[in-house]
Amino acid sequence: MTRRVKLAACQMGPVQSSASRPEVVGRLIHLLERAAKDGATLAVFPELALTTFFPRWEIDNETKLDVFYEASFPNAETQPLLDAARRLRIGFAIGFAEMVQDGAAKQRFNTMALVDAEGQVAGLYRKMHVPGSEMPEPGVTVHLERRYFAPGNLGFPVFDIDGLRVGLALCNDRRWPETYRMLCLNGAEIVLIGYNTPLLLDEAPQLAHLRMFHNHLPMQAGAYQNTVWVAAAAKAGLEDGQALIGGSCIIAPTGEITALATSLADEVVTYDADLGLIETCRRVNFDFARYRRPDQYRRICE
Amino acid sequence: MTRRVKLAACQMGPVQSSASRPEVVGRLIHLLERAAKDGATLAVFPELALTTFFPRWEIDNETKLDVFYEASFPNAETQPLLDAARRLRIGFAIGFAEMVQDGAAKQRFNTMALVDAEGQVAGLYRKMHVPGSEMPEPGVTVHLERRYFAPGNLGFPVFDIDGLRVGLALCNDRRWPETYRMLCLNGAEIVLIGYNTPLLLDEAPQLAHLRMFHNHLPMQAGAYQNTVWVAAAAKAGLEDGQALIGGSCIIAPTGEITALATSLADEVVTYDADLGLIETCRRVNFDFARYRRPDQYRRICE
Numbered sequence: 249m250t251r252r253v254k255l256a257a258c259q260m261g262p263v264q265s266s267a268s269r270p271e272v273v274g275r276l277i278h279l280l281e282r283a284a285k286d287g288a289t290l291a292v293f294p295e296l297a298l299t300t301f302f303p304r305w306e307i308d309n310e311t312k313l314d315v316f317y318e319a320s321f322p323n324a325e326t327q328p329l330l331d332a333a334r335r336l337r338i339g340f341a342i343g344f345a346e347m348v349q350d351g352a353a354k355q356r357f358n359t360m361a362l363v364d365a366e367g368q369v370a371g372l373y374r375k376m377h378v379p380g381s382e383m384p385e386p387g388v389t390v391h392l393e394r395r396y397f398a399p400g401n402l403g404f405p406v407f408d409i410d411g412l413r414v415g416l417a418l419c420n421d422r423r424w425p426e427t428y429r430m431l432c433l434n435g436a437e438i439v440l441i442g443y444n445t446p447l448l449l450d451e452a453p454q455l456a457h458l459r460m461f462h463n464h465l466p467m468q469a470g471a472y473q474n475t476v477w478v479a480a481a482a483k484a485g486l487e488d489g490q491a492l493i494g495g496s497c498i499i500a501p502t503g504e505i506t507a508l509a510t511s512l513a514d515e516v517v518t519y520d521a522d523l524g525l526i527e528t529c530r531r532v533n534f535d536f537a538r539y540r541r542p543d544q545y546r547r548i549c550e
Numbered sequence: 551m552t553r554r555v556k557l558a559a560c561q562m563g564p565v566q567s568s569a570s571r572p573e574v575v576g577r578l579i580h581l582l583e584r585a586a587k588d589g590a591t592l593a594v595f596p597e598l599a600l601t602t603f604f605p606r607w608e609i610d611n612e613t614k615l616d617v618f619y620e621a622s623f624p625n626a627e628t629q630p631l632l633d634a635a636r637r638l639r640i641g642f643a644i645g646f647a648e649m650v651q652d653g654a655a656k657q658r659f660n661t662m663a664l665v666d667a668e669g670q671v672a673g674l675y676r677k678m679h680v681p682g683s684e685m686p687e688p689g690v691t692v693h694l695e696r697r698y699f700a701p702g703n704l705g706f707p708v709f710d711i712d713g714l715r716v717g718l719a720l721c722n723d724r725r726w727p728e729t730y731r732m733l734c735l736n737g738a739e740i741v742l743i744g745y746n747t748p749l750l751l752d753e754a755p756q757l758a759h760l761r762m763f764h765n766h767l768p769m770q771a772g773a774y775q776n777t778v779w780v781a782a783a784a785k786a787g788l789e790d791g792q793a794l795i796g797g798s799c800i801i802a803p804t805g806e807i808t809a810l811a812t813s814l815a816d817e818v819v820t821y822d823a824d825l826g827l828i829e830t831c832r833r834v835n836f837d838f839a840r841y842r843r844p845d846q847y848r849r850i851c852e
Contacts, residue, residue, distance in 0.1 A: 426731075455834060469772075502757065541701065546851050548728060549848050
């Protein structure tokens with residue numbers, strides 16, 4: 249029997265800093281309802297879906313900074329989203345800023361949680377490739393993820409949920425081939441990705457017209473080279489004055505984009521993914537055990 | 551001062567088994583002359599450029615098999631090509647079947663030689679990802695590279711020639727992200743690729759329409775993710791009854807295809823490559839020292 253799963257990429261329009269958590273959670277529930285109505289049973293939301301993309305600002309006041317973080321997931325404000333998942337029988341992945349109280353110290357991560365169709369947290373992923381810098385740099389668009397987030401410390405986990413093997417990745421992770429390769433080697437069939445990608449970068453205005461191409465290219469190659477399904481959700485549109493690209497999509501193990509969001513607003517795209525295609529594609533070119541040369545790749549890990 | 555090099559991808563139409571070596575070398579010299587006339591100083595020829603793609607056949611007679619191999623490179627028949635390089639002041643890479651006499655035993659490799667603008671061999675690469683099988687397999691297009699070639703044993707070398715840092719790859723190598731990553735980590739600025747890719751595979755007729763997409767996708771991603779220039783040359787057209795795709799191209803570190811062959815015949819495409827673009831692209835997303843997580847990639851090398 250063919251194994252299939254209907255995937256949903258739930259793109260969000262901007263989340264302005266003026267938006268309250270309950271307001272955002274309401275939008276997320278509405279997106280989840282649209283995905284479920286379309287028959288989807290696994291959805292992906294963007295990176296930092298609960299807040300504005302605050303690393304675009306230099307924030308020195310710790311109290312002001314902490315507002316953007318979740319000290320626990322779920323909590324009273326986000327639990328309704330998990331309740332909706334259970335009611336709608338749909339799993340989902342969602343990105344948020346995570347704060348871990350470690351004695352007196354605070355550890356901060358750019359995190360994605362995976363929730364199953366029972367509304368239970370199946371696991372966490374913490375962004376491995378944290379881009380930007382710790383301090384603003386001259387001539388470079390302010391992007392302080394490396395100040396606000398420690399590099400992920402949970403590896404590239406793959407979770408069994410609802411009979412599927414699911415890996416997670418966040419934004420910049422999707423540009424690095426090692427992300428997909430690690431998830432594939434760890435057994436992923438599906439990779440769920442959330443992202444926030446500014447349209448314009450001060451450091452490379454001459455590459456601005458390629459931002460969407462550079463969004464899709466590595467995800468399509470990652471899907472093809474690792475024979476996985478990819479579903480990716482953007483936060484899009486003009487958020488607190490910064491333009492973010494959309495282009496949320498679902499990509500087959502052939503590398504083909506099978507569903508694509510065309511707005512910069514809240515939008516759900518779905519695709520009925522045939523998991524059998526993974527095996528078909530792998531047979532043609534990607535019999536890893538036969539063809540890979542891991543002993544020859546040592547420099548990649550050094 | 552901007553460093554630039556004009557690259558040439560020298561696509562070949564079919565090399566029928568009836569073609570003599572001197573005849574093929576004559577064609578290659580003609581292609582090299584066209585490349586040089588267009589101002590190119592570094593060219594790439596296909597994989598197994600001197601012969602038909604013989605792994606499509608089961609060949610049990612060793613004498614018949616040996617005809618396809620070069621016992622030395624260059625030899626009297628191929629030296630005119632290196633003389634032409636010296637005369638035209640153009641370097642090139644070329645694929646051929648290499649036989650190494652190891653005492654009584656013969657070692658066979660799918661090899662690419664890099665020749666500098668002095669007509670001197672700068673180094674060899676031996677195909678690392680050898681596809682196909684040792685015996686014909688039911689339902690699968692005959693492809694016996696694993697019978698006729700041992701997996702490469704020279705790693706992923708990068709050569710300094712004519713002031714450039716050049717890596718090589720052959721055909722199936724281009725589908726594996728590790729190829730580009732290893733060459734990049736070894737310092738490549740330019741990756742030269744030769745390939746022979748059948749249009750139709752018995753094992754996946756439903757993917758036939760994606761053959762060209764699957765040719766370009768991993769090369770574009772490899773160029774982008776490793777900020778290298780890629781020049782790739784196909785052997786194309788109906789060769790001894792088997793249709794081979796073309797699509798020879800030159801790809802920028804942005805992942806853009808900057809030059810593309812549109813025939814299935816002998817054809818030269820060139821592009822004036824700005825090596826400064828490597829640094830520009832790297833600065834935007836790919837500061838390896840800052841962002842990569844090599845200690846987290848261990849499974850890739852296991």
